[in-house]
Amino acid sequence: MSWTCPFCPLLCDGFALSEGLELEGSDCPRARRGLAQAAPAANDAPAAIDARAATLDDALAEAARILSASRQPLFGGLATDVAGARALYRLAAACGAIYDHAHGRSAMHALRALQDRGAFATTLAEVRNRSDLIVCLTGSPSAAYPEFFRRCGVGEPLVDARHVVFVGGPPDETLSGVGGVSVESVALEGDLFSAVAELGACLARPPRASSLAQLARRLAEARYAVIAYDLASLPAHGELIVEQVTRIVIALNETTRAAALPLGGADGASTANQVFAWLSGLPLRSRVGPRGIEHEPLLYDTERLIARREVDALLWVSSFTPALVPPRVDVPVVLLGHPAMTPPARGVSIAVATPGIGAAGHLFRTDGVVMMPLFAVREDRMPEVAEVVERLRATMLAEDDR
Amino acid sequence: MTTTRIRNGKVVDPAHRVDALVRDVCFEDGRIVALPSEQPVDQTIDASGCVVMAGGIDMHTHIGGGKVNLSRMLLPEDHRDRGDPLELSANPLELASCGVCAPGALATGYRYVAMGYTSAFEPAMVPANARHAHMEMGDVPIVDHGAYVMLGNDELLLEMLARNEDFERVRDYVGWTIDAHKALAVKVVNPGGISAFKYNQRKLDPDAAHAHWGVTPRQVVHALARAVHELRLPHPLHIHASNLGAAGNIASTLATIDALEGLPAHLTHVQFHAYGAAGPRKFSSAALALVEAVNARPNLSIDVGQVMFGQTVTASGDTMRQHANAGLSSPRKWICADIECDAGCGVLPFRYREESYVNALQWSIGLEIFLAAADPWRVVMTTDHPNGAPFHTYPHLIRLLMDKAFRDEQLARLHPDVAAQSALGSIARELSLYEIAILTRAGPARLLGLKDRGHLAPGAAADVTLYREQANREAMFATPAYVFKDGALVARDGRLTAVPIGGVHFATPDYDRGIEQTLRKRYASHGSIRFENAAIGRDELACACCNGGKLLPVECFEERSA
Numbered sequence: 027m028s029w030t031c032p033f034c035p036l037l038c039d040g041f042a043l044s045e046g047l048e049l050e051g052s053d054c055p056r057a058r059r060g061l062a063q064a065a066p067a068a069n070d071a072p073a074a075i076d077a078r079a080a081t082l083d084d085a086l087a088e089a090a091r092i093l094s095a096s097r098q099p100l101f102g103g104l105a106t107d108v109a110g111a112r113a114l115y116r117l118a119a120a121c122g123a124i125y126d127h128a129h130g131r132s133a134m135h136a137l138r139a140l141q142d143r144g145a146f147a148t149t150l151a152e153v154r155n156r157s158d159l160i161v162c163l164t165g166s167p168s169a170a171y172p173e174f175f176r177r178c179g180v181g182e183p184l185v186d187a188r189h190v191v192f193v194g195g196p197p198d199e200t201l202s203g204v205g206g207v208s209v210e211s212v213a214l215e216g217d218l219f220s221a222v223a224e225l226g227a228c229l230a231r232p233p234r235a236s237s238l239a240q241l242a243r244r245l246a247e248a249r250y251a252v253i254a255y256d257l258a259s260l261p262a263h264g265e266l267i268v269e270q271v272t273r274i275v276i277a278l279n280e281t282t283r284a285a286a287l288p289l290g291g292a293d294g295a296s297t298a299n300q301v302f303a304w305l306s307g308l309p310l311r312s313r314v315g316p317r318g319i320e321h322e323p324l325l326y327d328t329e330r331l332i333a334r335r336e337v338d339a340l341l342w343v344s345s346f347t348p349a350l351v352p353p354r355v356d357v358p359v360v361l362l363g364h365p366a367m368t369p370p371a372r373g374v375s376i377a378v379a380t381p382g383i384g385a386a387g388h389l390f391r392t393d394g395v396v397m398m399p400l401f402a403v404r405e406d407r408m409p410e411v412a413e414v415v416e417r418l419r420a421t422m423l424a425e426d427d428r
Numbered sequence: 429m430t431t432t433r434i435r436n437g438k439v440v441d442p443a444h445r446v447d448a449l450v451r452d453v454c455f456e457d458g459r460i461v462a463l464p465s466e467q468p469v470d471q472t473i474d475a476s477g478c479v480v481m482a483g484g485i486d487m488h489t490h491i492g493g494g495k496v497n498l499s500r501m502l503l504p505e506d507h508r509d510r511g512d513p514l515e516l517s518a519n520p521l522e523l524a525s526c527g528v529c530a531p532g533a534l535a536t537g538y539r540y541v542a543m544g545y546t547s548a549f550e551p552a553m554v555p556a557n558a559r560h561a562h563m564e565m566g567d568v569p570i571v572d573h574g575a576y577v578m579l580g581n582d583e584l585l586l587e588m589l590a591r592n593e594d595f596e597r598v599r600d601y602v603g604w605t606i607d608a609h610k611a612l613a614v615k616v617v618n619p620g621g622i623s624a625f626k627y628n629q630r631k632l633d634p635d636a637a638h639a640h641w642g643v644t645p646r647q648v649v650h651a652l653a654r655a656v657h658e659l660r661l662p663h664p665l666h667i668h669a670s671n672l673g674a675a676g677n678i679a680s681t682l683a684t685i686d687a688l689e690g691l692p693a694h695l696t697h698v699q700f701h702a703y704g705a706a707g708p709r710k711f712s713s714a715a716l717a718l719v720e721a722v723n724a725r726p727n728l729s730i731d732v733g734q735v736m737f738g739q740t741v742t743a744s745g746d747t748m749r750q751h752a753n754a755g756l757s758s759p760r761k762w763i764c765a766d767i768e769c770d771a772g773c774g775v776l777p778f779r780y781r782e783e784s785y786v787n788a789l790q791w792s793i794g795l796e797i798f799l800a801a802a803d804p805w806r807v808v809m810t811t812d813h814p815n816g817a818p819f820h821t822y823p824h825l826i827r828l829l830m831d832k833a834f835r836d837e838q839l840a841r842l843h844p845d846v847a848a849q850s851a852l853g854s855i856a857r858e859l860s861l862y863e864i865a866i867l868t869r870a871g872p873a874r875l876l877g878l879k880d881r882g883h884l885a886p887g888a889a890a891d892v893t894l895y896r897e898q899a900n901r902e903a904m905f906a907t908p909a910y911v912f913k914d915g916a917l918v919a920r921d922g923r924l925t926a927v928p929i930g931g932v933h934f935a936t937p938d939y940d941r942g943i944e945q946t947l948r949k950r951y952a953s954h955g956s957i958r959f960e961n962a963a964i965g966r967d968e969l970a971c972a973c974c975n976g977g978k979l980l981p982v983e984c985f986e987e988r989s990a
Contacts, residue, residue, distance in 0.1 A: 116523060140501055143761050146765070149556070154956060306525050309501055309504075317515070399559070399961055
């Protein structure tokens with residue numbers, strides 16, 4: 027059967043599934059892991075209160091009580107699809123919750139650079155059809171996105187000769203011997219901050235003899251260079267690297283064509299960011315406060331809020347994988363999670379369907395342009411995040427009216 | 429069955445040549461009906477002192493999709509009042525949403541309705557981004573919506589033209605693209621130029637060859653206009669011409685008109701395409717040359733893309749031109765993107781300043797076009813939201829068009845050379861309410877083929893706006909007394925009273941589905957998704973994208989009356 031894989035932001039739709047949910051045509055470890063975790067039948071106890079089995083209605087009532095009693099809730103995780111994110115915004119607005127994604131830190135690298143400098147980006151089909159030079163800044167993208175090079179058409183005849191550069195790491199072994207593809211490794215001179223600064227400087231001034239100067243020349247001579255990096259692999263203050271890459275791309279586009287290809291937005295991170303932004307006008311790490319919508323990319327960080335005890339309830343959503351566990355907190359938790367997740371000792375747990383496995387849905391691909399449809403490939407009798415959140419909101423509003 | 433009667437209002441309904449006649453407007457279950465005056469109704473609205481019009485229709489406004497959301501993300505300052513949050517509405521019907529030139533989807537719907545508009549159309553939907561665009565529009569509450577799909581920079585069409593492929597195949601491909609992406613119309617943006625930019629070409633005049641495909645914008649415009657015409661789409665090809673914003677671009681605008689060879693077309697935001705290169709600054713108004721060409725050709729309609737002073741953001745598919753103008757962005761940050769061998773995207777914040785000669789002249793060129801155009805049925809009021817200005821400036825624009833003294837007062841505040849350069853000061857025309865009703869509802873409805881919108885005859889949707897008549901037309905049009913959407917009262921004196929879900933208009937062309945074989949192969953050999961996942965199904969459109977909003981398929985013409 028046809029399938030869109032929801033387990034990484036490449037959202038591959040070119041591989042089929044067998045009846046037993048075995049992946050066909052790819053040995054992608056991320057897809058296999060996701061499928062293996064999805065394989066057990068639906069949880070016997072789809073809902074729990076304080077880790078004891080409960081009916082869905084009781085769990086919703088308790089969750090509504092937790093949120094109503096909270097003076098400052100945090101909605102974290104947010105690993106869901108468009109429909110889930112739409113519903114979560116309505117609920118967050120109703121209870122004044124701060125919202126941040128589990129991958130909020132890496133999402134902010136991209137967002138803050140965008141807010142300060144802008145962006146110059148491309149998409150997978152452009153890379154496939156056009157790119158004669160792919161520069162990978164944060165190791166091989168295939169480590170986190172196993173089908174990356176195949177999705178970029180590397181090895182296909184659409185582009186005569188492609189050159190792939192790995193900055194600060196060894197070349198990807200899977201590319202050795204691929205026809206029409208040459209690979210190269212360029213050593214970092216210092217850390218990634220200084221390397222991209224040096225690369226920018228090499229472009230601006232007559233290049234000196236160094237491997238980065240050579241890379242700068244290569245970039246300037248390429249017809250369509252693409253600079254790829256994994257947002258999750260950037261260090262703290264990674265937005266400075268993103269901004270510098272944008273400046274390099276802007277400089278290259280004075281004379282030739284080039285673009286950046288940030289990789290990231292897994293587990294619905296870019297989807298939640300886009301949906302919250304289009305509904306409210308502001309992206310993640312915001313809240314509907316008493317004075318209006320406040321956007322605080324630094325202050326509204328899940329880890330910081332919890333460490334500083336600035337929130338007194340946590341609603342955590344993780345519908346794709348059991349691995350995205352809520353942070354350790356001493357406040358009540360409402361978990362809308364993958365059925366294999368451990369219910370919180372204090373609070374509510376409701377198992378939800380995984381979009382792309384037990385439910386249909388939509389997610390944004392890593393390039394932020396293509397929104398892929400996801401299909402249910404089995405019946406798992408679990409509710410979708412959107413449905414649970416809508417019922418939770420209705421329960422809460424009914425409580426408030428009483 | 430609820431019935432409503434609006435009495436004592438002055439009805440302005442140009443579709444039926446009704447000009448300020450006091451008569452009843454009645455509706456029942458969302459539709460206008462004719463009721464005898466003695467028949468009792470559930471609700472009577474006394475519209476004494478009010479002008480009654482159909483709900484406003486914005487046929488070119490960027491309200492959904494990638495570039496709109498990127499604009500929001502690029503400009504958090506548009507959603508703040510310096511360091512403070514923007515104040516939100518206290519109305520519990522309104523979910524928190526804010527922004528001035530790039531408002532959230534929710535705020536967009538609330539504001540349009542509070543201003544008496546009941547339909548809004550996104551003119552630049554990229555095929556690869558169509559689901560996203562429909563999702564965002566689905567979240568714009570209350571108003572009906574629809575989108576024009578972008579073609580003419582997709583590598584496939586350019587390759588087909590380069591190969592001289594049978595025209596029928598081109599037409600079928602256009603038909604499939606509309607159908608698959610649930611578009612209402614087709615828009616071409618900088619024909620061939622967005623693609624050419626990907627091949628490092630920086631300028632593409634209408635008769636210049638694309639660096640890779642060798643095709644000219646002239647060929648692209650003609651092929652698409654013909655395809656749309658032969659598919660009998662209600663709205664003809666929607667054209668954003670070559671060389672947007674460039675001094676002297678009137679030559680390429682006229683060449684684009686010429687490329688049509690008499691085929692019907694709509695030229696959009698023409699203000700940005702009506703520049704001469706005369707005068708000491710080599711930038712002058714060519715408004716009259718443009719209007720003359722349009723007046724003489726009944727196959728053409730236009731919308732203006734009026735500029736207003738202040739901060740906004742320009743969001744366009746025209747990567748080539750946006751990149752060329754990136755240095756003018758204010759604040760100094762911008763976005764460009766190449767998209768899926770389909771299209772592009774450029775987002776530049778921009779501040780139109782009264783003291784700038786160029787900006788002030790742009791303002792005056794837009795007004796000249798409105799005031800010099802002979803046939804109001806072929807002119808539509810737009811600011812190309814948010815590119816010329818945010819849509820909430822429409823009431824101010826209406827006053828400029830209806831009030832010569834007010835207009836002259838504004839002109840006097842501008843860069844002094846503008847009054848000297850432009851014909852605006854010498855234009856005495858003041859548009860009437862009847863003409864405003866054409867520009868803002870009756871005309872766009874007709875140009876889009878929306879037979880049951882934009883008028884008040886029995887059978888039409890009960891989208892009705894009541895404006896309290898005032899000498900200050902800006903105040904009058906800013907806050908209508910009553911707004912009805914499909915018969916439901918949705919706003920009263922600027923305050924929302926109900927938030928129904930809007931419907932989605934899309935065209936349903938006939939084409940030979942044999943083209944799918946070619947496309948299936950093309951997606952596999954050049955694309956990044958499976959062909960089967962490209963098309964948006966009707967259920968997906970209604971339920972997943974549009975929150976259960978009504979599907980409003982628009983029929984193609986039986987026979988085209990060119």
